[in-house]
Amino acid sequence: MVNYLYIDDESLEVTELIAKGLSTKKELKVTAIQHKEWNEHLKQIDKEIDGLLLDWDLSKKNVDGVKADFSQEAFAQQIRKDIVEKKRKSIPIIICSAQHNFRKFYDKELIAHDLFDLVLEKNDLENDITIDYLVDLAIGYEQIATKKYESILGVKNDSSIDERFLEILKDKVKVLPIHEVAQYLYKSLLKPEGILIDNYVLAARLGFSYEAYKDSKDWKLLSKKLKNVQYNGAFSIVYPNWWSVKLEEWWHKTFKNHLGLFTAKEKIVTLNKKLKTNFKISELAKHSKSEYYWTVCKNSKVPIATEDGILLKSSERRYPWIGDSYICFEEALRNPRQISVYEKDRISKLKKRLEKTLYK
């Protein structure tokens, strides 16, 4: 069983209820406590704790009338420092807040991004999936502790994994604490589209919209068929993903041709015939022309071909194996500030065309 400590400035009457809600499955036990003064606060994190759930805001006084004279960010930083100095074991730290628009605020707090493993809003704590997330993070830390890439990535061999990614991973597990390896996995593998692709991109590459089929029998059947394509390594519940290369290999093996050569329509027909499913092709996104869907719009998640994608301004490629991020035309028209300087001309031409048709 995984043990989490939940630290909040709210009264225990409130937080114990939340902790109880999170402890309904046998895999997880959450204990709620209130903040204390700095030294006492730190002492509460004993060896039995597998993870921390911290409330961002510590502005209220605790039951003894003590107000925290530190932030959770500083506290998390101290925990990470202690781990580096081998004073305590490496554990995942999750930050949560009831603050309205907390995520927006957090997105600007860049220094904190390397400290926390997951960001939750308070209402997320009522969702069952959060239990799975907390357990997954703690187990992921254990997988990294093995220092073996096979167990971290859930693979038998490294034949289809980008060797540059793997080389860095192997170096990091040797010398860095677990939370640093976890951050590397989040940023280089699990969050961006590249070596791995998420459910939306997988569905787009096969010609349909994940949103339309995520609860369907057909999706379940397809997932079963693609069992060997699925990513089963560390943090695979928080970040459900698929190996991009393995999907292409599966398609090639099954249909004797390359996935990229088929239009969405051709892929859907081929897939339905083989699996006896009823997937329907995702309609072209507004103003798009190509049916060679390969990615999704980062905002709306509609499948698009890369040629119809508008490059995002924030498309920072930290690692060479990561691809660009795109939005669809409609989102680009709605959010012109998001688009890359390379795309300004393309969008202004589209705008002019639309204006012409409007005034005709």
Add this chain to the structure above:
Amino acid sequence: MSLANSLRKMGILLDQHWCRNVTNTDVLQSNIKTLGYSIRKKPLIFKNINVGKHIRPNIDLNKSELQVKLCSYLNLEKVSNRYTLKSLGLNINVEGKCSMKENKEEKDLMFSFHIDYEGNSKSEFYHPISHLQIGSDAIKDSDTGSLLKVEQPRFSHYPMDVILAIDFIIHNFYTNEQHKKFTSLPAYRNIVKESATKYIKPYIESIYSYWNNEIENKDFKPYDAICSLPK
């Protein structure tokens, strides 16, 4: 797609999917202007190439390190509201240290050719507007053995920007099995298709206008491209 964006995208695709076989992809992402680029100081280098079976001199491929180096420049000009090709040049060198089978000696070997597109040539010989020529400055003074090197011929050839040249190298120096997965990617095909539309299509159309009056000849007279299409 702008020049800079196309080259940047090709650079990213090579980084993502062809990284074992190519170095210096950063040249595709720096100093690309609206009306042209020059990739000459630092070439794109393709490694692990496959040169087939019929090679002379007789070298031990297992002990030789042949690679393809690509340099390229391109200039566009704006003529009545559209961009047309003003000049283009690309140089492809196949070179490397090779181990001779006969005496195990190590030797630097090189083959090279270039493609030029020149609007107004004032040469004393016929110069197809876009042509391929064997050799380059790099092999001017190299040992030729019994091979003869002359200026001629200049083969009529469609113009190739750096993207078409990359595609050309990948298709010619790697087996179908090696490159098919990469060259089948929609993003790759789209970038190549776009370059083909920009540079091959007007070239072919200008030539085809020789037989078809309905095609608007935009860039040059057919004779300027192929000598056997007299005016």
